[in-house]
Amino acid sequence: MMLRRAGMYLLLTAIALAFVGPFLILISAALKPPGQAVFSFPPDVIPRPPVLTWVMEAWTAIPFPAYLLNSVIYVGVTVPLYIVVAAMCAYPLALMDFRGKNLIFFAILSTMFLPSEVMLIPRFLVVSQLGMADTFAGVILPGVLSAFGIFLLRQTFAGVPREIVDAARTDGCHELRIFWHVMLPAARPTLAILGIFGFISVWNSFIWPLVVLKDSAKYPVALGIAYLAGITGTDVRSLAAGTIISIIPVVIVFMIMQRHVLEGMRGAVKG
């Protein structure tokens, strides 16, 4: 039994190494001093001694602080906005009867089946016509509507005990107040799930910002890394350092919020 369990942990650890290994190689390359080879047979992964030269070099090779700030802005504006828009739409879908309810629901669900590459060109033209090409608004607004968010919140709201809503209505509560003071607090776990998934997807977004932005000063950090990788003469160590910096924030947020991820997947698959 003990042996079986030890074997199980060995297997689990070996698989974990396969998933974490490439990141460890990046970290190792980022910390190696100039005299130590990045690549060798057999691999020489321990930096002797670890240096921060490459972190500093990546930090200045591209406007790193500005890109990080841009990403923070994109996340900070998009995520709350998408949650509020999704919640507002989900509320009547879950709790009111009105004409066109199913039509609205299916129209929004249908957006899940529009592949991003197909929408890329027409959406770029629409955003250009609206004068939003190469602007923060142009990057943010098309990402605000989330069928996933509306879907998940509609389920959550429908699960809130009806008596609470009815009691609030009998007390003469305005719908907006019920929405804000009763429903949103009741849906807090779902909001956390949407928050974490929104953070990950906006922080990592690549193809849409690539298409809509011309001015590299507005790049989110993922685009900044691709830009750094494209600069000829970028040292492999400083590219590794830059890449590590770019993923630290999202990894930290994920580690703090990780218990919500499985709950979120469970809710999404059930529907």
Place this chain on the structure above:
Amino acid sequence: MAAGRIPGQRWYTPYLFAIPALALFGVFFAWPAVTAIQLSFLEYDVVSPPVFVGVENFTKIVADDRFWTALLNSLLFLVGMFPLLVVLPLLLAVLVNQKLPGIRTFRMLYYLPVVTSMVAVGVAWEYVFHQQGVLNWMLTGAGILDQPIQYLLDPFWALPALVLVEGWKSMGFYMMIYLAGLQTIPTNLYEAARVDGATAWHRLRHITVPLMVPYIAVAVTVEMLDAMQAFTSIYVMTRGGPQDATLTLGYYIWSVAFEHYEMGYASAIGLVLWVLMIGLAILNYRLTRGRTVMP
């Protein structure tokens, strides 16, 4: 409709709540979707005014060798990612569904590539695939390879290498889909099987897999949509090369539109991709429908 009797609620109240979502739907989904269909019948280079060309874009597709290469490569992605995203994650999910101390940490580590950007993952794997990198060291050391390979510069190996990277990045996500499903299976089913002397393989084959069919169907659908849309890994690691070996439909559409500025032609290819994806989704639905019966 009892709407009138509820204080503070008029007939238009529900619509007021839905307005922001509906406006965004109209501007960023419905309008572009209509534009996409219009564009595919036009010749448009963004600078000069669009010209109506009828079905010319579609006839051009048929004669375009690069389109067929891209389609074939996309289908190779689809097939290649199947074992990585539909089969392996189920085994991983069974593995991390055990009640062991610290199992949450392993789940989190397996999920790590999912939360990192494809750009970062692409850069990390370039180090792994390097001629003097870890992969070549392991394969030559084990005697599988005589010579180190430059995977991303080799017309044969570049596509399998990208499939591996895309699969590796998303495996944790599919594992979580299956894990959500596994946790709905009552544990006494397994205990009963164990009492009857069923081996681990038998339990997997006769309990887990049949009960997981609805989740396998979800995984297959998501895998198809994922595979057909592969873009960022290609952009970061190979740019469709070498010699179009990793040119997929998604990358080809982007390249035709934003490198050659043939918006009409790119939209026509986009519509073909769209129809293809809907077709695959329907096919998958047909194949798995009626197999979701619980015992």
